[in-house]
Amino acid sequence: xxxxxxxxxxxxxxxxxxxxxxxxxxxxxxxxxxxxxxxxxxxxxxxxxxxxxxxxxxxxxxxxxxxxxxxxxxxxxxxxxxxxxxxxxxxxxxxxxxxxxxxxxxxxxxxxxxxxxxxxxxxxxxxxxxxxxxxxxxxxxxxxxxxxxxxxxxxxxxxxxxxxxxxxxxxxxxxxxxxxxxxxxxxxxxxxxxxxxxxxxxxxxxxxxxxxxxxxxxxxxxxxxxxxxxxxxxxxxxxxxxxxxxxxxxxxxxxxxxxxxxxxxxxxxxxxxxxxxxxxxxxxxxxxxxxxxxxxxxxxxxxxxxxxxxxxxxxxxxxxxxxxxxxxxxxxxxxxx
Amino acid sequence: xxxxxxxxxxxxxxxxxxxxxxxxxxxxxxxxxxxxxxxxxxxxxxxxxxxxxxxxxxxxxxxxxxxxxxxxxxxxxxxxxxxxxxxxxxxxxxxxxxxxxxxxxxxxxxxxxxxxxxxxxxxxxxxxxxxxxxxxxxxxxxxxxxxxxxxxxxxxxxxxxxxxxxxxxxxxxxxxxxxxxxxxxxxxxxxxxxxxxxxxxxxxxxxxxxxxxxxxxxxxxxxxxxxxxxxxxxxxxxxxxxxxxxxxxxxxxxxxxxxxxxxxxxxxxxxxxxxxxxxxxxxxxxxxxxxxxxxxxxxxxxxxxxxxxxxxxxxxxxxxxxxxxxxxxxxxxxxxxxxxxxxxxxxxxxxxxxxxxxxxxxxxxxxxxxxxxxxxxx
Numbered sequence: 001x002x003x004x005x006x007x008x009x010x011x012x013x014x015x016x017x018x019x020x021x022x023x024x025x026x027x028x029x030x031x032x033x034x035x036x037x038x039x040x041x042x043x044x045x046x047x048x049x050x051x052x053x054x055x056x057x058x059x060x061x062x063x064x065x066x067x068x069x070x071x072x073x074x075x076x077x078x079x080x081x082x083x084x085x086x087x088x089x090x091x092x093x094x095x096x097x098x099x100x101x102x103x104x105x106x107x108x109x110x111x112x113x114x115x116x117x118x119x120x121x122x123x124x125x126x127x128x129x130x131x132x133x134x135x136x137x138x139x140x141x142x143x144x145x146x147x148x149x150x151x152x153x154x155x156x157x158x159x160x161x162x163x164x165x166x167x168x169x170x171x172x173x174x175x176x177x178x179x180x181x182x183x184x185x186x187x188x189x190x191x192x193x194x195x196x197x198x199x200x201x202x203x204x205x206x207x208x209x210x211x212x213x214x215x216x217x218x219x220x221x222x223x224x225x226x227x228x229x230x231x232x233x234x235x236x237x238x239x240x241x242x243x244x245x246x247x248x249x250x251x252x253x254x255x256x257x258x259x260x261x262x263x264x265x266x267x268x269x270x271x272x273x274x275x276x277x278x279x280x281x282x283x284x285x286x287x288x289x290x291x292x293x294x295x296x297x298x299x300x301x302x303x304x305x306x307x308x309x310x311x312x313x314x315x316x317x318x319x320x321x322x323x324x325x326x327x328x329x330x331x332x333x334x335x336x337x
Numbered sequence: 338x339x340x341x342x343x344x345x346x347x348x349x350x351x352x353x354x355x356x357x358x359x360x361x362x363x364x365x366x367x368x369x370x371x372x373x374x375x376x377x378x379x380x381x382x383x384x385x386x387x388x389x390x391x392x393x394x395x396x397x398x399x400x401x402x403x404x405x406x407x408x409x410x411x412x413x414x415x416x417x418x419x420x421x422x423x424x425x426x427x428x429x430x431x432x433x434x435x436x437x438x439x440x441x442x443x444x445x446x447x448x449x450x451x452x453x454x455x456x457x458x459x460x461x462x463x464x465x466x467x468x469x470x471x472x473x474x475x476x477x478x479x480x481x482x483x484x485x486x487x488x489x490x491x492x493x494x495x496x497x498x499x500x501x502x503x504x505x506x507x508x509x510x511x512x513x514x515x516x517x518x519x520x521x522x523x524x525x526x527x528x529x530x531x532x533x534x535x536x537x538x539x540x541x542x543x544x545x546x547x548x549x550x551x552x553x554x555x556x557x558x559x560x561x562x563x564x565x566x567x568x569x570x571x572x573x574x575x576x577x578x579x580x581x582x583x584x585x586x587x588x589x590x591x592x593x594x595x596x597x598x599x600x601x602x603x604x605x606x607x608x609x610x611x612x613x614x615x616x617x618x619x620x621x622x623x624x625x626x627x628x629x630x631x632x633x634x635x636x637x638x639x640x641x642x643x644x645x646x647x648x649x650x651x652x653x654x655x656x657x658x659x660x661x662x663x664x665x666x667x668x669x670x671x672x673x674x675x676x677x678x679x680x681x682x683x684x685x686x687x688x689x690x691x692x693x694x695x696x697x698x699x700x701x702x703x704x705x706x707x708x709x710x711x712x713x714x715x
Binding site for chain 1: 344345346368369370371372373378379394396398399400401402403404405407408409410412415416418419420421432434435437
């Protein structure tokens, strides 16, 4: 596993706004390359399914990730097979979905007939703090057929032909770009079932043939069986940079927060780093005092976690309250009383 | 389906669609896509197309009923893109969805209507792409005809076929019959099914032909009894259709004039029987008279076949005094009587008199039958 893959993302870049003219302004045939497969990590897929199954109605959203060029493994003990193995002109591409964004309703970035609404899409892209690129979108709708609908086809086609949204393919020898042409469809069976509760299918939209190509969705999990497989996979941690990101740490609403000193101590520990060298002190005669120091640190950390958890719980309750209120208002507008 | 469970906005649009559509659209099923089932916000529409039905799922969102619906087309129509997205900066053509207004009840109908015509264009394009010389020729000869619908059927386990629905006869059938209450336009179609052959054959196999009419037309004219002219080897549609239309037109004119014959018969029946209690005034296919024999009072139902007077009317007697005590007090009826003296060469007053004479005898049998039924019930 590469060392940088586990690094906490501290600085985040905004995606370049696609209103700027991109350098490569022509969608060449080379940019419409068939993916070998689409990868998604277990937790990302799980949270996506959770998002769809917990929503009151239909949802959709954007998929982020990256597209990587991989060198196909052509090594073989059998010398005769290497003659058969022809290296095609088409590079082998694997798309990896690392995160997604979904708002409370559908149709946030496109019109009823499926045209993209550039300003809203731009807004959505600029507020997402991920440094991954837009690679496609998803739609979740209950009790429907597992095939793209009229509007989904139009939206996907519009995204796939929008070269300004294309991202660079990583590890690629030539500078190929990849348009956000992935579409992930999540549905539920028509009859409620106890075990089989959801279905999903991944597609890549090919602009050249104007059609959806079903793709295997490879779920990457941890564990011995996946070790070889995991080596090729670069996970992406969205662990936030604590001192700047979590405002709650400095806010007064944290009842159990013991004050500034504690914060500064925590902050300084974060800034300077608890040097590995100091851990050596845990051995030998002076170990007792260092143990106490470490325990103090852990104790404070736990307290903060507790406070944070409470804060999250309270704000979740407020969000739910607001959502219910919004729903009532919507029903009123729609003529229910 | 419970009306309460459909979002009102969706309900008014769906109602308008069903009541105002020029062709009869059916709602096959309605269901809910919400987490907590209750609000029905999706339904399957069966839309007549090319003498068959296409089934489209209309997906609303009960949580956001103000949003425009989405459509899922059939599994064979994945390449049907009614509203292709233009490249950025291109002028987008307006369509039924582009300025959706949920408060306007006509919107769903105009959307489905627009999609159906786009679907017709799409199917025509698919048929035009079929590489079959005979088919190309046949279609080129029929270009001048309006309203031909085409359907390209293909699938994994289905033979490749092209179906055509050719509307026949330019005359307006609704106007032929005075006072007709037909809500939909009546039309007769010839269904032509061409198996697709990719290799050249000296003699192309005959297409499968079938005459199909709108269902309500059977009160006037029975398609099943029309014999299609034979299809000769090497024939083409351009030769076949005029003969067929000529035959059909003369038979329909006969069918219209036979209404008058039936009307005259019913009026003549009034001389021995008295004025009918009830009669079909438009197609004159049914009449009911009240009759009595002594104190035994009964109804005579007369139904006139389309082949009248070649075929005699079917009679049925219904007692006004005897009832089945077990099955909800239904009046006792006779079997259908179709085996009495008859000649199509008689004039109508003779026909009416002969039926009267026959019933004078037959009603006694019927009375006996009624009494037997009553006895058995005790």
